[in-house]
Amino acid sequence: MIEQIPRVVVLRLPLYIRALSVLALEGKEVVNSRELGERLQIAPAQIRKDLSYFGKFGTQGRGYNVKQLMGELRHILGLDRQWSMALIGVGRLGRAILSYEGFAPQGFRIVAAFDTDQRQIGKKIGDLVVQDIKEIASTVRERGIDIGVVAVPPSEAQKAIDALVDCGIKAILNYAPVGARVPGDVQLREIDPVLALQTMTFYLKASKG
Amino acid sequence: MIEQIPRVVVLRLPLYIRALSVLALEGKEVVNSRELGERLQIAPAQIRKDLSYFGKFGTQGRGYNVKQLMGELRHILGLDRQWSMALIGVGRLGRAILSYEGFAPQGFRIVAAFDTDQRQIGKKIGDLVVQDIKEIASTVRERGIDIGVVAVPPSEAQKAIDALVDCGIKAILNYAPVGARVPGDVQLREIDPVLALQTMTFYLKASKG
């Protein structure tokens, strides 16, 4: 029930959740695939097909109950629990990540922060104390950390990622602009605004000079 | 020569450039598709096929000249020039984006910053003065802005994006965690770490409890 789900489908589920939460805020109780598709710019059949991988959530002739479908999807993605994260790198970028308000409301908490810089270690940032990267294995165990967040300079990124993998971490969010390598059973996602920009310029070139 | 290139191919070109720049730093002069593929975890045939959409860049029996291929790809993506960007929203996130050191070396410069908050307008951040969003149209024209960067609260994002579109901007990097709508000729990329996390938990759920 896990590997036969197309990757692209899993990538779209969070989009559905996000749209449904907007609909819920607007007070809408029921939505059909056409309307949901219009908001997301996704074909209605695509949405129905995607959902069909996981079960039957709609009512024929009516559509989907907004709150119920949102709950189902959150459960499917494992979002009906808290996830604990460890941050590696408390430089400028790392500090921005620590102060980002978007994680907590979605159930993601940063519960530990690491660095290699002796001047940073021991410092308090918010309610976290920056720890030596050497303590990572024990801390991951003690605090039940599920996800690693990497915000170190590019040259240090693979090392940081290897350290996380060695602790048994199976999901890493990498803010460093490098293509890191991980074993096949480890999930890795990159947050790299420059990559995003570089794919847009290709299309800009055509319209502009 | 633009619309018949598969989207996924365009998404991979920046990855090739990034890997090639590492190889160049390492002093490697020539690389073949197998080795490049190993670094990127992409099949060699995929790389050769991708490149074949744009021309013939390799030498049979040898491979690709690293610097030359990098130059070709940079040209294809339009990265052999500077791109000017306008930031909307100078809150915590916006300020982090302004101080991000990763844009300039890749030819992306933020040359204007806007906000709606009267308390922010007129303030200096680095060498930029925060401007009223009302001035956006004239500033985009005067400073030749190509790309908009949105870092406003979710509730304001669609408004900010509409303002950019109205100025004729054709590429927008959206940091606000909302699915915004743009006309078909406008490129939009989202930077949303929560979406990335939410697609990883699906796979985590299987291994962990």
Added chain:
DNA sequence: TCCTGTGAAATACTTCACAGCT
């Protein structure tokens, strides 16, 4: 001999179209 460039085959993903439930 080694490795590119590329048609052809295989696979993955999307869209169609309609039976069937409400």
Added chain:
DNA sequence: AGCTGTGAAGTATTTCACAGGA
């Protein structure tokens, strides 16, 4: 009458496999 769920058809993308140049 309206809309879901889904096989089947249609596209898109990836991989194979090999001719041919260095």
